[in-house]
Amino acid sequence: MAKGRVSIVVERCKACGFCVEFCPTHVLALSSAFNSKGYHPPHVVHPEKCSGCDLCGMYCPDFAIYGTKAAEAKAQKASGGEK
Amino acid sequence: MKADPRGVLTGTHFIDGDHACCEGALAAGARFAAGYPITPSTEVVERFASRVPTVGGSFIQMEDELAASIALQGGVWGGAKAFTVTSGPGFSLMMEHIGYAAMTETPCVFVDVQRGGPSTGLPTLPAQADMMQARWGSHGDYEIIALCPNSPQECFDLTIKAFNLAEEFRVPVMFMMDEVVGHMTEKVIIPPADQIEVVPRKHTHKSIEDYLPYGTNGDMVPEMAHAGEGYKFHVTGLTHDERGYPNMTPQVQDKLVKRLQNKIRSAADRICMFEEERLDDADVAVVSYGITSRVAQRAIDMARERGLRVGKLRLITAWPFPEKKIAELAGRVKAFVMPELNLGQMVRELERAANGQAKTFAVPHAGGGVHNPDEILNAIVEASRC
Amino acid sequence: MLNVLTDDTVNPVEPFLRTDRMPHIWCPGCGIGTTVNSFARALIESKIDLESLALVSGIGCTGRVAGYVKLDSFHTTHGRAIPFATGLKLANPKLNVVVYSGDGDLSAIGGNHLIHAARRNIDLKVICVNNLIYAMTGGQTAPTTPGHATTSTNPYGTFEPAFNLPHLVEAAGAVYVARWTTFHVRQLSRSISEAFQKKGFSFIEVISPCPTLYQRRNKMGDGLDTMKYYKEKSKVKNGAPTSEVGLTLNGEIAVGKFVDRDRPDFQSMMRAQYVEALGERYIDEPAAECCCEEC
Numbered sequence: 001m002a003k004g005r006v007s008i009v010v011e012r013c014k015a016c017g018f019c020v021e022f023c024p025t026h027v028l029a030l031s032s033a034f035n036s037k038g039y040h041p042p043h044v045v046h047p048e049k050c051s052g053c054d055l056c057g058m059y060c061p062d063f064a065i066y067g068t069k070a071a072e073a074k075a076q077k078a079s080g081g082e083k
Numbered sequence: 084m085k086a087d088p089r090g091v092l093t094g095t096h097f098i099d100g101d102h103a104c105c106e107g108a109l110a111a112g113a114r115f116a117a118g119y120p121i122t123p124s125t126e127v128v129e130r131f132a133s134r135v136p137t138v139g140g141s142f143i144q145m146e147d148e149l150a151a152s153i154a155l156q157g158g159v160w161g162g163a164k165a166f167t168v169t170s171g172p173g174f175s176l177m178m179e180h181i182g183y184a185a186m187t188e189t190p191c192v193f194v195d196v197q198r199g200g201p202s203t204g205l206p207t208l209p210a211q212a213d214m215m216q217a218r219w220g221s222h223g224d225y226e227i228i229a230l231c232p233n234s235p236q237e238c239f240d241l242t243i244k245a246f247n248l249a250e251e252f253r254v255p256v257m258f259m260m261d262e263v264v265g266h267m268t269e270k271v272i273i274p275p276a277d278q279i280e281v282v283p284r285k286h287t288h289k290s291i292e293d294y295l296p297y298g299t300n301g302d303m304v305p306e307m308a309h310a311g312e313g314y315k316f317h318v319t320g321l322t323h324d325e326r327g328y329p330n331m332t333p334q335v336q337d338k339l340v341k342r343l344q345n346k347i348r349s350a351a352d353r354i355c356m357f358e359e360e361r362l363d364d365a366d367v368a369v370v371s372y373g374i375t376s377r378v379a380q381r382a383i384d385m386a387r388e389r390g391l392r393v394g395k396l397r398l399i400t401a402w403p404f405p406e407k408k409i410a411e412l413a414g415r416v417k418a419f420v421m422p423e424l425n426l427g428q429m430v431r432e433l434e435r436a437a438n439g440q441a442k443t444f445a446v447p448h449a450g451g452g453v454h455n456p457d458e459i460l461n462a463i464v465e466a467s468r469c
Numbered sequence: 470m471l472n473v474l475t476d477d478t479v480n481p482v483e484p485f486l487r488t489d490r491m492p493h494i495w496c497p498g499c500g501i502g503t504t505v506n507s508f509a510r511a512l513i514e515s516k517i518d519l520e521s522l523a524l525v526s527g528i529g530c531t532g533r534v535a536g537y538v539k540l541d542s543f544h545t546t547h548g549r550a551i552p553f554a555t556g557l558k559l560a561n562p563k564l565n566v567v568v569y570s571g572d573g574d575l576s577a578i579g580g581n582h583l584i585h586a587a588r589r590n591i592d593l594k595v596i597c598v599n600n601l602i603y604a605m606t607g608g609q610t611a612p613t614t615p616g617h618a619t620t621s622t623n624p625y626g627t628f629e630p631a632f633n634l635p636h637l638v639e640a641a642g643a644v645y646v647a648r649w650t651t652f653h654v655r656q657l658s659r660s661i662s663e664a665f666q667k668k669g670f671s672f673i674e675v676i677s678p679c680p681t682l683y684q685r686r687n688k689m690g691d692g693l694d695t696m697k698y699y700k701e702k703s704k705v706k707n708g709a710p711t712s713e714v715g716l717t718l719n720g721e722i723a724v725g726k727f728v729d730r731d732r733p734d735f736q737s738m739m740r741a742q743y744v745e746a747l748g749e750r751y752i753d754e755p756a757a758e759c760c761c762e763e764c
Contacts, residue, residue, distance in 0.1 A: 007478055014497035017693040022652075039497070057480060058510065058654040061495060061502030061692075066480040089752075115560050115756035117552075136743045139754035141559050146585040150552035153545060157525070157556025160543065161564065162757025165556070183546050309757065310523040310541040310557055311564050317487070317536055319544035328490060329536055329544075 004052015004069050006044050012064035013041035019056035019065050025049035028056065084283050086110050086243075088276035090138050095272050100238040100265040101126035104194060104258070105134065106273060107242025108166055112281050113192070114140025115163040117154035119147055119173060122206040123262040124196035127168040148173040152180035156189045160318065162309040164246055164284070166192035170262075171200045174213055174220070182221030183320050184255035185343060188297070188305060190284070192245045194258040196265040197373075197424075199450040209262035210450030211373055212425035217257040218402045224340050226347035228354055229257040229402035231372040235269045241399065247282040248354065252346055253304050259401060261424065263374040263453060291315070296327040297339075303346035347403055356399035357408060361387070365394030367466045368412055370421045370433055372398040374453055379422055382459035391467045401429060409436035418466035422446035422459045442469050485509040485519075487539050494533060498692020500651030500677030501531055504598055505538070507654050507675075508569070511661035522565045525554040527574035529605045530679075531598040534569045548578030551586045554593050561757040562736055565665065566592070572599040572674075573611040576632050580612070587641035589735045590669040596661065597634065597672065600679035601716075608682030615718040619686045636711040638672040639728050645671035646711065646728035651678065652699035653724060660726060669734040676722060687718070 006027060013035060020028045020042055027050045031043035042065065044050070050067060057066030090109035098106075105127045108116070114135065118128035132142045140163065145151040151167045158165035169177060174195045184191055197213050199205025213220075217229045228248050232241045238260060245256040287294050287306035296316040297305045305325075308314040321329035322336045347354065361383075362368055371379040376397045386393040396412065398405065413419070418441050421430040430445040437443060446462045448454050482505070495501050512519065519540060526535035528547035535542040545553045550568045558566045568575075575583050575597050586593060602620060603609040610620040612632045619626055635646045645667050649657040657675060664671035678684055678695035689695060699722060706714070707725040714723035733741070743751040 005478070007480070009480075012492050016498040016691075018498075018503070018696060021693055021696070054481070055654070057482065058506045058658075059503055059651075059696075060506070061499055061651075062492065063480060063482055063486060063502065063506075066478075066482070068478045114754075114758070115556070117556060136747055137750050137752055139752040139758060140756035141739070143555065143559060145552060145555075146581055149549060150555075150582055150585075153549040154552040154556035154559075157543075157553040157558075158560040158756060159556075161523075161557040161560030163560040163755075165560070165756070179546055180549070309561070310543075311521045311561055312541075313520040315519070315539050315541055317542045317544070319536060320546060321544065328487075 002048050002050045002070065004050040004067050005047070006050055006056060006065060006067050008041060009064045010035045010041045012062045013039055014062050015039040015041065016061060018059040018061070022059050023056055024053065025051060084281060086276040086279035086281050087112055091273060091276040091279060093273050093275045095270060097268060098235060098271050099126070099268045100232065100235040100260055101196065102130050103235040103238040103271045104242050104260065105130040107239040108192070108246065109134060109138060110239070110273065110279055111164065111243040111246035113164040113166050113246060114138070115155065115158035115165040116142050116167060117145050117151040117158065117165070118142070118168050119145055119151045121170045121173045123198055123265050124168045124170045124194065127194060148176040149180070152177035152193070153183065155191055156180065156184055159189050159191050160310050166194060168194040168196070170196050170198045171204060171213055172202070174216065178220040181227070181255050182223060182225060185221070185225035185227060186320050187318050188253035189255065190249040190253050192242070192249055192256050192258055194260065196260040196262060198262050205451050207262065208451045209374060209453065210424045211261055211375065212428065212450055214259065214401060214425065214428045217259055224344060226344050227255055227257055227402055228252065228347065228400065229259050231259045231398060231401050232264055233373050233376045233397070234264065235267060235271045238264060239271050239273060243279060243281065247280070250282040250284055251304070252350070253285065253307065254347060257402070259373065261373050295325045297323060298325040299342070303342055303349070351403045352407070354400055354403060355405040355408065357405055358395070358397040358399060360395040362394030362396065362412065364392050366392045366417045367463055368394050368396050368416045368419050369459070369463065370396045370398065370419055371423070372401055372429070375422050375424055378454045378456055379459055381456040382463060385456060385460050386463045391463060393463055398429070404429070404432040404436065406436040409433060410438065413437040413440035416441050417469045418442040418444060420444045420446060420459065420462045420466050422448070422454050422462070424448050424450050424453065442466065481513060482506055482509040485512065485538055487537055490537055493537050495530060496681045498678055498680040499530070500600070500675070500692065501534065501598055503651040503654060504596065504657065504675050504677065505534060507657040508596065508661055510658040511665065514658070515662045515665045517565060517665060521563055522567065523557055524567045524569055525550045525557065526568070527570040527579060529571040529574045529603065530600070531569065531571035532574060548574055549582065550574065551579060551582040551593065551595070555586060555591050558592060559736070560755060562755050566594070568593055568595040570597065571604070572597060572601065572613040572634070573603045576612045576634060576637070583638065584641040587638045587643040587670045587672070590642055590644060590732060592668050592734045592736065593670055594661070594664045595670070595672045597674045598677050599634065599674050600677045600683055602679050602683040604679045604682050608686060615716055617718050618683070631716065633711065633715040634674050635714050635727050639711045642670065643672045643728060644669035644730050644732055647726040648674040648676070648714065649724050650676040650699035650703055650722060652696050652703065669732065
């Protein structure tokens with residue numbers, strides 16, 4: 001069970017590559033899919049390696065990705081989640 | 084509401100226009116000023132600097148007029164009534180921020196104690212040559228209100244009026260003094276605070292969810308909020324929509340800029356103040372403002388003694404220009420005479436408003452002193468021959 | 470496998486954004502959004518009361534930050550964010566006032582205000598995103614553009630010396646001076662948090678890519694290449710003399726906390742002076758007390 005999970009807001013991504021490069025455990029890679037602006041958003045290739053450190057979220061200039069710790073995600077779900 | 088007594092120096096004073104203007108600001112509730120020294124206006128903020136620590140509020144002398152003219156607006160958005168004071172060269176520097184105040188609808192007062200220009204000009208001598216600049220000095224389409232006192236007493240009374248108009252219309256108000264009015268010492272009566280009406284900030288009562296920073300209910304003046312109250316609103320000089328968000332399209336531009344214009348123009352009747360005397364039977368109307376109106380008074384009296392039918396229209400509000408009054412007068416009188424301490428500025432508005440129905444005789448003066456009443460009298464005599 | 474947005478978690482930055490204005494205008498690989506992440510994290514960690522926080526920006530790409538954050542925010546005129554912020558702070562001292570603007574806005578047209586606010590030690594937190602260029606207007610030379618760079622107004626290469634901003638603001642009087650790059654996301658966040666704990670003029674410079682103009686014209690690759698350059702060439706030099714942290718084209722980037730000192734801020738000094746001069750006659754009341762009918 002991975003310690004964390006990545007969430008991606010596909011439509012905001014501009015494929016700058018920061019998240020892919022700076023994920024410490026190389027969870028991500030740019031996908032071959034396109035969003036509606038024509039960018040390749042990242043996708044998770046090693047979900048089991050995600051620690052939920054959220055470095056991807058801190059680097060992303062477009063607020064298009066973030067990581068959550070598994071324990072956090074459970075807690076947010078329990079409190080009804082915030083939208 | 085009534086003035087806060089802590090800012091009202093009730094009593095009979097013998098002070099000059101600059102000092103009276105400062106007292107007017109304090110009486111109106113101004114508790115923040117950001118200034119920069121420039122002759123002949125400096126005494127206004129010098130007095131404010133010495134008064135405000137014992138009244139409440141603060142004063143800061145900024146590093147230049149660019150800073151002063153925007154710091155005062157920060158003060159307004161922080162919750163204060165605020166103003167700055169300057170003369171020609173500083174007024175020029177402040178133009179960008181006058182436009183910012185108009186665009187963001189920041190209620191505030193800019194005092195310009197006019198002196199000879201252009202450029203460094205005559206720092207210690209009068210002129211009235213910033214009148215067009217007061218109206219058109221910043222770029223783009225916008226409206227302002229401009230008032231012209233002609234005595235130290237009016238420097239007190241009309242400064243209060245300037246703040247009140249600023250709050251009512253959420254607009255920067257230009258207080259167009261001149262060096263003579265600023266530096267002449269006369270009796271100034273400051274009444275008790277409960278006899279002074281001040282207009283409070285048009286603060287919203289809406290909830291955080293419902294509040295729109297630039298939404299209007301048909302009265303064209305949006306309600307305001309201040310930083311730190313939880314509204315989390317955005318203010319920008321970019322063309323913006325009712326949410327205050329930049330929205331740079333011709334449609335939003337049209338809506339916004341026309342509203343900024345109409346909120347003043349549609350209320351021109353209420354805003355325009357003037358003083359008229361002996362116009363009922365007049366063939367010639369002498370139109371003047373500021374210190375020139377006092378010289379003109381002498382010329383009018385001399386003309387009447389000679390049997391000429393001359394009347395006086397003194398502009399207290401220079402902008403918006405009282406077009407309706409002029410148009411109405413132009414239908415009755417044969418000619419206008421307009422002395423100004425400039426080479427012809429407001430007289431252009433007069434001609435435009437008169438629309439050919441009456442002749443206009445300008446009495447220009449390059450500045451540096453006041454007219455000799457005879458100059459104005461000669462113009463009246465010539466005008467009477469029409 | 471494309472992991473799309475799940476319903477049960479939220480980006481910690483999201484509550485700080487005007488999500489109704491996303492996506493923003495910044496280019497792919499621009500670092501400004503990254504600085505906003507650090508800023509948001511600092512707000513969370515410092516437990517800053519968002520209702521008494523005001524953000525003031527000037528004109529330029531970084532100036533647009535004001536429009537994207539869900540705070541009382543003021544997008545003012547070019548170079549004048551600092552004096553506007555000064556007015557805000559003086560009228561209502563309870564406000565926490567942040568100035569968020571770019572290198573051209575703060576050090577060229579705004580230079581005079583920068584040094585005076587630092588001199589006076591006005592209690593402002595200034596975040597200067599330095600992309601070494603005037604980006605919004607198409608890539609003109611800024612006072613921070615290193616020598617021998619190509620810009621649109623120096624098409625044959627710059628030859629002017631560039632400002633060493635930490636040195637400038639330290640000399641002017643700032644009490645907290647730090648520099649990071651957009652690679653140093655956590656350190657930047659920590660510096661911003663530290664600045665919030667300080668009273669006085671704090672200045673945090675963040676070196677950031679402008680891939681569309683600065684990096685492209687100087688053949689330095691894209692945003693990611695620039696981030697890798699930051700990672701490789703940055704050297705943490707906490708406490709270094711600011712005279713030694715100037716930047717060059719492609720050279721070492723000294724980062725860290727350079728200045729952290731204490732001296733009374735403008736309002737403390739003002740108060741002390743009035744108390745001494747006026748004693749009980751001094752009315753220590755902020756300007757924002759009641760200009761409305763009911764408060």
